[in-house]
Amino acid sequence: MKNTAWTTLAVLSVLGLAACGPKEERKANNAINDSQAALSNAANATGNLLENAGMAMTPTPTGQEFADKAAKSDAFEIEAAKLAATNSQSPQVRAFAKMMISGHTESTAKIKAAAKEASPAITPDAALTNDQKEDLGKLKVLKGTDFDKAYIDGQVDAHKDALDLMKKYAADGTVASLKTTAGEIAPVVERHLTSAKALAKD
Incomplete structure:
Protein backbone atom coordinates (compact mmCIF):
# COMPACT_ATOMS: atom_id res chain seq x y z
CA MET A 1 0.00 0.00 0.00
CA MET A 57 14.52 -18.49 16.21
CA THR A 58 15.02 -21.97 14.70
CA PRO A 59 16.49 -24.39 17.27
CA THR A 60 20.03 -25.51 16.45
CA PRO A 61 20.09 -29.27 15.79
CA THR A 62 22.36 -31.50 17.82
CA GLY A 63 25.39 -32.99 16.08
CA GLN A 64 23.51 -36.24 15.49
CA GLU A 65 20.42 -34.44 14.18
CA PHE A 66 22.49 -32.33 11.82
CA ALA A 67 24.43 -35.32 10.49
CA ASP A 68 21.20 -37.26 9.95
CA LYS A 69 19.44 -34.40 8.17
CA ALA A 70 22.45 -33.74 5.95
CA ALA A 71 22.80 -37.44 5.10
CA LYS A 72 19.12 -37.82 4.25
CA SER A 73 19.22 -34.67 2.12
CA ASP A 74 22.22 -35.95 0.16
CA ALA A 75 20.67 -39.40 -0.31
CA PHE A 76 17.43 -37.88 -1.61
CA GLU A 77 19.27 -35.55 -4.00
CA ILE A 78 21.26 -38.43 -5.47
CA GLU A 79 18.23 -40.70 -5.92
CA ALA A 80 16.14 -37.91 -7.48
CA ALA A 81 18.98 -37.01 -9.83
CA LYS A 82 19.31 -40.60 -11.01
CA LEU A 83 15.72 -40.48 -12.25
CA ALA A 84 16.57 -37.58 -14.54
CA ALA A 85 18.74 -39.86 -16.69
CA THR A 86 15.66 -41.72 -17.91
CA ASN A 87 12.72 -39.43 -17.16
CA SER A 88 13.96 -36.01 -18.28
CA GLN A 89 13.84 -34.72 -21.84
CA SER A 90 15.95 -31.63 -21.13
CA PRO A 91 19.74 -31.70 -21.63
CA GLN A 92 20.02 -28.83 -19.14
CA VAL A 93 18.07 -30.73 -16.48
CA ARG A 94 20.12 -33.89 -17.06
CA ALA A 95 23.34 -31.86 -16.76
CA PHE A 96 22.06 -30.34 -13.52
CA ALA A 97 21.17 -33.79 -12.20
CA LYS A 98 24.66 -35.07 -13.02
CA MET A 99 26.09 -32.15 -11.05
CA MET A 100 23.80 -33.08 -8.13
CA ILE A 101 25.09 -36.65 -8.03
CA SER A 102 28.69 -35.47 -8.03
CA GLY A 103 28.16 -32.63 -5.54
CA HIS A 104 26.07 -34.58 -3.04
CA THR A 105 28.29 -37.65 -3.20
CA GLU A 106 31.16 -35.35 -2.23
CA SER A 107 29.21 -33.68 0.60
CA THR A 108 28.17 -37.12 1.90
CA ALA A 109 31.83 -38.07 2.21
CA LYS A 110 32.62 -34.78 3.97
CA ILE A 111 29.81 -35.21 6.49
CA LYS A 112 30.84 -38.80 7.22
CA ALA A 113 34.46 -37.77 7.78
CA ALA A 114 33.47 -34.86 10.04
CA ALA A 115 31.05 -37.05 12.00
CA LYS A 116 33.80 -39.62 12.54
CA GLU A 117 36.04 -36.88 14.01
CA ALA A 118 33.40 -35.97 16.61
CA SER A 119 33.90 -37.12 20.20
CA PRO A 120 32.08 -39.39 20.64
CA ALA A 121 31.94 -40.33 16.96
CA ILE A 122 28.63 -39.85 15.15
CA THR A 123 27.16 -42.22 12.57
CA PRO A 124 24.86 -40.36 10.12
CA ASP A 125 21.54 -42.05 9.30
CA ALA A 126 20.89 -41.64 5.56
CA ALA A 127 17.57 -43.53 5.50
CA LEU A 128 15.02 -41.48 3.56
CA THR A 129 12.05 -39.97 5.40
CA ASN A 130 8.52 -40.94 4.44
CA ASP A 131 8.06 -37.54 2.76
CA GLN A 132 11.21 -38.04 0.70
CA LYS A 133 10.07 -41.51 -0.36
CA GLU A 134 6.70 -40.07 -1.36
CA ASP A 135 8.35 -37.33 -3.42
CA LEU A 136 10.54 -39.87 -5.21
CA GLY A 137 7.48 -42.03 -5.90
CA LYS A 138 5.76 -39.09 -7.58
CA LEU A 139 8.82 -38.32 -9.70
CA LYS A 140 9.18 -41.92 -10.88
CA VAL A 141 5.87 -41.86 -12.77
CA LEU A 142 6.54 -38.56 -14.54
CA LYS A 143 8.19 -38.16 -17.93
CA GLY A 144 9.44 -35.35 -20.14
CA THR A 145 8.42 -31.79 -19.31
CA ASP A 146 6.17 -32.94 -16.45
CA PHE A 147 9.15 -34.59 -14.81
CA ASP A 148 11.44 -31.64 -15.48
CA LYS A 149 9.06 -29.15 -13.84
CA ALA A 150 8.36 -31.31 -10.79
CA TYR A 151 12.02 -32.22 -10.37
CA ILE A 152 13.36 -28.67 -10.60
CA ASP A 153 10.61 -27.20 -8.41
CA GLY A 154 11.47 -29.84 -5.82
CA GLN A 155 15.16 -29.01 -6.15
CA VAL A 156 14.55 -25.36 -5.36
CA ASP A 157 12.64 -26.27 -2.19
CA ALA A 158 15.12 -28.97 -1.13
CA HIS A 159 18.13 -26.73 -1.57
CA LYS A 160 16.49 -23.88 0.34
CA ASP A 161 16.02 -26.26 3.27
CA ALA A 162 19.55 -27.64 2.92
CA LEU A 163 21.05 -24.14 2.79
CA ASP A 164 19.17 -23.08 5.92
CA LEU A 165 20.45 -26.22 7.69
CA MET A 166 24.07 -25.63 6.68
CA LYS A 167 24.03 -21.93 7.55
CA LYS A 168 22.36 -22.57 10.89
CA TYR A 169 24.83 -25.24 11.97
CA ALA A 170 27.82 -23.32 10.61
CA ALA A 171 26.77 -20.40 12.83
CA ASP A 172 25.54 -22.15 15.97
CA GLY A 173 26.61 -25.80 15.81
CA THR A 174 28.29 -27.37 18.82
CA VAL A 175 30.34 -30.14 17.17
CA ALA A 176 33.43 -28.38 15.82
CA SER A 177 34.18 -30.74 12.93
CA LEU A 178 30.59 -30.70 11.70
CA LYS A 179 30.35 -26.93 12.16
CA THR A 180 33.42 -26.39 9.97
CA THR A 181 32.11 -28.79 7.33
CA ALA A 182 28.70 -27.09 7.28
CA GLY A 183 30.45 -23.80 6.54
CA GLU A 184 32.35 -25.41 3.67
CA ILE A 185 29.25 -27.05 2.17
CA ALA A 186 26.93 -24.01 2.44
CA PRO A 187 28.42 -22.10 -0.56
CA VAL A 188 28.13 -25.24 -2.72
CA VAL A 189 24.48 -25.67 -1.78
CA GLU A 190 23.91 -21.99 -2.54
CA ARG A 191 25.35 -22.44 -6.04
CA HIS A 192 23.10 -25.45 -6.56
CA LEU A 193 20.11 -23.39 -5.46
CA THR A 194 21.02 -20.60 -7.89
CA SER A 195 21.25 -23.12 -10.74
CA ALA A 196 17.91 -24.70 -9.80
CA LYS A 197 16.20 -21.30 -9.71
CA ALA A 198 17.59 -20.45 -13.14
CA LEU A 199 16.23 -23.71 -14.56
CA ALA A 200 12.87 -23.11 -12.90
CA LYS A 201 12.58 -19.77 -14.73
CA ASP A 202 13.33 -21.44 -18.05
Missing part, protein backbone atom coordinates in the same frame (compact mmCIF):
# COMPACT_ATOMS: atom_id res chain seq x y z
CA LYS A 2 2.81 2.43 0.89
CA ASN A 3 4.65 1.68 -2.35
CA THR A 4 1.49 2.39 -4.36
CA ALA A 5 0.87 5.65 -2.52
CA TRP A 6 4.41 6.90 -3.13
CA THR A 7 4.28 5.93 -6.80
CA THR A 8 0.88 7.62 -7.26
CA LEU A 9 2.16 10.80 -5.60
CA ALA A 10 5.25 10.80 -7.81
CA VAL A 11 3.17 10.32 -10.96
CA LEU A 12 0.89 13.22 -10.00
CA SER A 13 3.98 15.35 -9.48
CA VAL A 14 5.14 14.51 -13.00
CA LEU A 15 1.78 15.50 -14.46
CA GLY A 16 1.89 18.76 -12.56
CA LEU A 17 5.40 19.59 -13.74
CA ALA A 18 4.93 18.46 -17.33
CA ALA A 19 3.67 21.90 -18.37
CA CYS A 20 6.87 23.47 -17.08
CA GLY A 21 8.98 21.86 -19.79
CA PRO A 22 11.05 18.76 -20.63
CA LYS A 23 13.82 19.61 -18.17
CA GLU A 24 11.47 19.67 -15.19
CA GLU A 25 9.74 16.51 -16.41
CA ARG A 26 13.07 14.69 -16.57
CA LYS A 27 13.82 15.78 -13.02
CA ALA A 28 10.46 14.49 -11.87
CA ASN A 29 11.01 11.15 -13.64
CA ASN A 30 14.40 10.83 -12.01
CA ALA A 31 12.79 11.53 -8.64
CA ILE A 32 10.27 8.74 -9.27
CA ASN A 33 13.01 6.29 -10.21
CA ASP A 34 15.05 7.22 -7.13
CA SER A 35 12.02 6.79 -4.88
CA GLN A 36 11.14 3.41 -6.36
CA ALA A 37 14.74 2.23 -6.03
CA ALA A 38 14.83 3.32 -2.39
CA LEU A 39 11.56 1.51 -1.67
CA SER A 40 12.81 -1.63 -3.40
CA ASN A 41 16.04 -1.58 -1.40
CA ALA A 42 14.09 -1.08 1.82
CA ALA A 43 11.84 -4.04 0.99
CA ASN A 44 14.84 -6.26 0.26
CA ALA A 45 16.50 -5.24 3.51
CA THR A 46 13.33 -6.00 5.44
CA GLY A 47 13.12 -9.41 3.78
CA ASN A 48 16.70 -10.21 4.76
CA LEU A 49 16.05 -9.13 8.34
CA LEU A 50 13.00 -11.37 8.56
CA GLU A 51 14.93 -14.31 7.12
CA ASN A 52 17.77 -13.83 9.59
CA ALA A 53 15.30 -13.49 12.46
CA GLY A 54 13.60 -16.71 11.38
CA MET A 55 16.91 -18.56 11.35
CA ALA A 56 17.79 -17.17 14.77
Whole structure:
Protein backbone atom coordinates (compact mmCIF):
# COMPACT_ATOMS: atom_id res chain seq x y z
CA MET A 1 0.00 0.00 0.00
CA LYS A 2 2.81 2.43 0.89
CA ASN A 3 4.65 1.68 -2.35
CA THR A 4 1.49 2.39 -4.36
CA ALA A 5 0.87 5.65 -2.52
CA TRP A 6 4.41 6.90 -3.13
CA THR A 7 4.28 5.93 -6.80
CA THR A 8 0.88 7.62 -7.26
CA LEU A 9 2.16 10.80 -5.60
CA ALA A 10 5.25 10.80 -7.81
CA VAL A 11 3.17 10.32 -10.96
CA LEU A 12 0.89 13.22 -10.00
CA SER A 13 3.98 15.35 -9.48
CA VAL A 14 5.14 14.51 -13.00
CA LEU A 15 1.78 15.50 -14.46
CA GLY A 16 1.89 18.76 -12.56
CA LEU A 17 5.40 19.59 -13.74
CA ALA A 18 4.93 18.46 -17.33
CA ALA A 19 3.67 21.90 -18.37
CA CYS A 20 6.87 23.47 -17.08
CA GLY A 21 8.98 21.86 -19.79
CA PRO A 22 11.05 18.76 -20.63
CA LYS A 23 13.82 19.61 -18.17
CA GLU A 24 11.47 19.67 -15.19
CA GLU A 25 9.74 16.51 -16.41
CA ARG A 26 13.07 14.69 -16.57
CA LYS A 27 13.82 15.78 -13.02
CA ALA A 28 10.46 14.49 -11.87
CA ASN A 29 11.01 11.15 -13.64
CA ASN A 30 14.40 10.83 -12.01
CA ALA A 31 12.79 11.53 -8.64
CA ILE A 32 10.27 8.74 -9.27
CA ASN A 33 13.01 6.29 -10.21
CA ASP A 34 15.05 7.22 -7.13
CA SER A 35 12.02 6.79 -4.88
CA GLN A 36 11.14 3.41 -6.36
CA ALA A 37 14.74 2.23 -6.03
CA ALA A 38 14.83 3.32 -2.39
CA LEU A 39 11.56 1.51 -1.67
CA SER A 40 12.81 -1.63 -3.40
CA ASN A 41 16.04 -1.58 -1.40
CA ALA A 42 14.09 -1.08 1.82
CA ALA A 43 11.84 -4.04 0.99
CA ASN A 44 14.84 -6.26 0.26
CA ALA A 45 16.50 -5.24 3.51
CA THR A 46 13.33 -6.00 5.44
CA GLY A 47 13.12 -9.41 3.78
CA ASN A 48 16.70 -10.21 4.76
CA LEU A 49 16.05 -9.13 8.34
CA LEU A 50 13.00 -11.37 8.56
CA GLU A 51 14.93 -14.31 7.12
CA ASN A 52 17.77 -13.83 9.59
CA ALA A 53 15.30 -13.49 12.46
CA GLY A 54 13.60 -16.71 11.38
CA MET A 55 16.91 -18.56 11.35
CA ALA A 56 17.79 -17.17 14.77
CA MET A 57 14.52 -18.49 16.21
CA THR A 58 15.02 -21.97 14.70
CA PRO A 59 16.49 -24.39 17.27
CA THR A 60 20.03 -25.51 16.45
CA PRO A 61 20.09 -29.27 15.79
CA THR A 62 22.36 -31.50 17.82
CA GLY A 63 25.39 -32.99 16.08
CA GLN A 64 23.51 -36.24 15.49
CA GLU A 65 20.42 -34.44 14.18
CA PHE A 66 22.49 -32.33 11.82
CA ALA A 67 24.43 -35.32 10.49
CA ASP A 68 21.20 -37.26 9.95
CA LYS A 69 19.44 -34.40 8.17
CA ALA A 70 22.45 -33.74 5.95
CA ALA A 71 22.80 -37.44 5.10
CA LYS A 72 19.12 -37.82 4.25
CA SER A 73 19.22 -34.67 2.12
CA ASP A 74 22.22 -35.95 0.16
CA ALA A 75 20.67 -39.40 -0.31
CA PHE A 76 17.43 -37.88 -1.61
CA GLU A 77 19.27 -35.55 -4.00
CA ILE A 78 21.26 -38.43 -5.47
CA GLU A 79 18.23 -40.70 -5.92
CA ALA A 80 16.14 -37.91 -7.48
CA ALA A 81 18.98 -37.01 -9.83
CA LYS A 82 19.31 -40.60 -11.01
CA LEU A 83 15.72 -40.48 -12.25
CA ALA A 84 16.57 -37.58 -14.54
CA ALA A 85 18.74 -39.86 -16.69
CA THR A 86 15.66 -41.72 -17.91
CA ASN A 87 12.72 -39.43 -17.16
CA SER A 88 13.96 -36.01 -18.28
CA GLN A 89 13.84 -34.72 -21.84
CA SER A 90 15.95 -31.63 -21.13
CA PRO A 91 19.74 -31.70 -21.63
CA GLN A 92 20.02 -28.83 -19.14
CA VAL A 93 18.07 -30.73 -16.48
CA ARG A 94 20.12 -33.89 -17.06
CA ALA A 95 23.34 -31.86 -16.76
CA PHE A 96 22.06 -30.34 -13.52
CA ALA A 97 21.17 -33.79 -12.20
CA LYS A 98 24.66 -35.07 -13.02
CA MET A 99 26.09 -32.15 -11.05
CA MET A 100 23.80 -33.08 -8.13
CA ILE A 101 25.09 -36.65 -8.03
CA SER A 102 28.69 -35.47 -8.03
CA GLY A 103 28.16 -32.63 -5.54
CA HIS A 104 26.07 -34.58 -3.04
CA THR A 105 28.29 -37.65 -3.20
CA GLU A 106 31.16 -35.35 -2.23
CA SER A 107 29.21 -33.68 0.60
CA THR A 108 28.17 -37.12 1.90
CA ALA A 109 31.83 -38.07 2.21
CA LYS A 110 32.62 -34.78 3.97
CA ILE A 111 29.81 -35.21 6.49
CA LYS A 112 30.84 -38.80 7.22
CA ALA A 113 34.46 -37.77 7.78
CA ALA A 114 33.47 -34.86 10.04
CA ALA A 115 31.05 -37.05 12.00
CA LYS A 116 33.80 -39.62 12.54
CA GLU A 117 36.04 -36.88 14.01
CA ALA A 118 33.40 -35.97 16.61
CA SER A 119 33.90 -37.12 20.20
CA PRO A 120 32.08 -39.39 20.64
CA ALA A 121 31.94 -40.33 16.96
CA ILE A 122 28.63 -39.85 15.15
CA THR A 123 27.16 -42.22 12.57
CA PRO A 124 24.86 -40.36 10.12
CA ASP A 125 21.54 -42.05 9.30
CA ALA A 126 20.89 -41.64 5.56
CA ALA A 127 17.57 -43.53 5.50
CA LEU A 128 15.02 -41.48 3.56
CA THR A 129 12.05 -39.97 5.40
CA ASN A 130 8.52 -40.94 4.44
CA ASP A 131 8.06 -37.54 2.76
CA GLN A 132 11.21 -38.04 0.70
CA LYS A 133 10.07 -41.51 -0.36
CA GLU A 134 6.70 -40.07 -1.36
CA ASP A 135 8.35 -37.33 -3.42
CA LEU A 136 10.54 -39.87 -5.21
CA GLY A 137 7.48 -42.03 -5.90
CA LYS A 138 5.76 -39.09 -7.58
CA LEU A 139 8.82 -38.32 -9.70
CA LYS A 140 9.18 -41.92 -10.88
CA VAL A 141 5.87 -41.86 -12.77
CA LEU A 142 6.54 -38.56 -14.54
CA LYS A 143 8.19 -38.16 -17.93
CA GLY A 144 9.44 -35.35 -20.14
CA THR A 145 8.42 -31.79 -19.31
CA ASP A 146 6.17 -32.94 -16.45
CA PHE A 147 9.15 -34.59 -14.81
CA ASP A 148 11.44 -31.64 -15.48
CA LYS A 149 9.06 -29.15 -13.84
CA ALA A 150 8.36 -31.31 -10.79
CA TYR A 151 12.02 -32.22 -10.37
CA ILE A 152 13.36 -28.67 -10.60
CA ASP A 153 10.61 -27.20 -8.41
CA GLY A 154 11.47 -29.84 -5.82
CA GLN A 155 15.16 -29.01 -6.15
CA VAL A 156 14.55 -25.36 -5.36
CA ASP A 157 12.64 -26.27 -2.19
CA ALA A 158 15.12 -28.97 -1.13
CA HIS A 159 18.13 -26.73 -1.57
CA LYS A 160 16.49 -23.88 0.34
CA ASP A 161 16.02 -26.26 3.27
CA ALA A 162 19.55 -27.64 2.92
CA LEU A 163 21.05 -24.14 2.79
CA ASP A 164 19.17 -23.08 5.92
CA LEU A 165 20.45 -26.22 7.69
CA MET A 166 24.07 -25.63 6.68
CA LYS A 167 24.03 -21.93 7.55
CA LYS A 168 22.36 -22.57 10.89
CA TYR A 169 24.83 -25.24 11.97
CA ALA A 170 27.82 -23.32 10.61
CA ALA A 171 26.77 -20.40 12.83
CA ASP A 172 25.54 -22.15 15.97
CA GLY A 173 26.61 -25.80 15.81
CA THR A 174 28.29 -27.37 18.82
CA VAL A 175 30.34 -30.14 17.17
CA ALA A 176 33.43 -28.38 15.82
CA SER A 177 34.18 -30.74 12.93
CA LEU A 178 30.59 -30.70 11.70
CA LYS A 179 30.35 -26.93 12.16
CA THR A 180 33.42 -26.39 9.97
CA THR A 181 32.11 -28.79 7.33
CA ALA A 182 28.70 -27.09 7.28
CA GLY A 183 30.45 -23.80 6.54
CA GLU A 184 32.35 -25.41 3.67
CA ILE A 185 29.25 -27.05 2.17
CA ALA A 186 26.93 -24.01 2.44
CA PRO A 187 28.42 -22.10 -0.56
CA VAL A 188 28.13 -25.24 -2.72
CA VAL A 189 24.48 -25.67 -1.78
CA GLU A 190 23.91 -21.99 -2.54
CA ARG A 191 25.35 -22.44 -6.04
CA HIS A 192 23.10 -25.45 -6.56
CA LEU A 193 20.11 -23.39 -5.46
CA THR A 194 21.02 -20.60 -7.89
CA SER A 195 21.25 -23.12 -10.74
CA ALA A 196 17.91 -24.70 -9.80
CA LYS A 197 16.20 -21.30 -9.71
CA ALA A 198 17.59 -20.45 -13.14
CA LEU A 199 16.23 -23.71 -14.56
CA ALA A 200 12.87 -23.11 -12.90
CA LYS A 201 12.58 -19.77 -14.73
CA ASP A 202 13.33 -21.44 -18.05
